[in-house]
Amino acid sequence: MQVIRRFMNNPLRNFNYLIGCEETRQAIALDPLDGEQMLQLAAEYGYDIKLIVNTHEHHDHIEGNPVVKAATGAPVWAHQSAMGKIPQQARGLVAGDWVELGTIRLQVLYTPGHTPGHLCLLAPASQYDPVPILFSGDTLFNAAAGNCRNGGNVDEMYDTFVSQLMPLPDETILYPGHDYMKTNLAFALNREPANRMAEYWTDQVQALEPDDMPVMTLGQERQYNPFLRLHEVRIREQLLQDFPQLGQADRDVFRALRQLRDQW
Numbered sequence: 228m229q230v231i232r233r234f235m236n237n238p239l240r241n242f243n244y245l246i247g248c249e250e251t252r253q254a255i256a257l258d259p260l261d262g263e264q265m266l267q268l269a270a271e272y273g274y275d276i277k278l279i280v281n282t283h284e285h286h287d288h289i290e291g292n293p294v295v296k297a298a299t300g301a302p303v304w305a306h307q308s309a310m311g312k313i314p315q316q317a318r319g320l321v322a323g324d325w326v327e328l329g330t331i332r333l334q335v336l337y338t339p340g341h342t343p344g345h346l347c348l349l350a351p352a353s354q355y356d357p358v359p360i361l362f363s364g365d366t367l368f369n370a371a372a373g374n375c376r377n378g379g380n381v382d383e384m385y386d387t388f389v390s391q392l393m394p395l396p397d398e399t400i401l402y403p404g405h406d407y408m409k410t411n412l413a414f415a416l417n418r419e420p421a422n423r424m425a426e427y428w429t430d431q432v433q434a435l436e437p438d439d440m441p442v443m444t445l446g447q448e449r450q451y452n453p454f455l456r457l458h459e460v461r462i463r464e465q466l467l468q469d470f471p472q473l474g475q476a477d478r479d480v481f482r483a484l485r486q487l488r489d490q491w
């Protein structure tokens with residue numbers, strides 16, 4: 228499986244992905260924003276797009292669908308709850324479904340929180356890929372969690388994190404839907420000023436262009452992403468300054484972090 232990540236250079240800083248089977252030269256277009264660019268990308272790397280998958284219904288994750296579909300005939304798949312919200316959606320995926328193309332096998336995770344119709348795709352380790360790969364859309368970002376402001380629900384996001392994302396193994400490679408890494412690292416450092424890894428990665432990415440941003444693992448994310456560090460005493464102590472009534476539950480910490488990130 229070849230993953231080609233492309234920064235879209237738009238104000239929302241989307242990443243588009245072309246996921247290709249190197250044996251059949253067939254590919255999945257994930258969250259195409261600019262259809263023409265997605266088609267060019269496929270041509271450049273010698274792939275035929277056979278399938279379009281959207282992680283969720285927001286416009287910046289589906290806008291390129293019509294152009295890609297018109298040129299390739301590829302059907303549009305997304306989560307069942309997005310049916311009626313995404314034009315031309317042909318199949319409603321549910322948790323546990325497999326998206327298969329050539330040697331590509333992606334398991335559907337139902338991950339509401341950013342929107343009610345959000346899914347992630349997980350490629351388990353296989354003979355083709357030695358480590359799992361997670362396409363997280365707008366749930367888990369480098370150094371943060373997605374927002375819940377446009378149709379989302381922070382409690383559902385917390386549940387998604389705890390039940391589905393946090394249990395994934397450290398070696399899992401993370402491919403998020405946007406490049407917010409620099410901003411998120413600044414927020415992470417603000418929440419946990421003594422975090423050496425947040426500091427280290429801030430230095431590492433400072434001069435990088437979005438297309439060159441590092442691809443991180445969940446193990447690395449756990450070292451600096453405050454939304455994966457809910458037990459960290461220093462994060463909790465500092466939150467008490469903004470939320471003196473903050474409860475002890477992880478959910479309370481998650482909600483408080485998300486609220487502060489909204490204002491960041």
Ligand SMILES: [Zn+2]
Nearest residue numbers: 283285341365
């Ligand atoms: Zn979104």
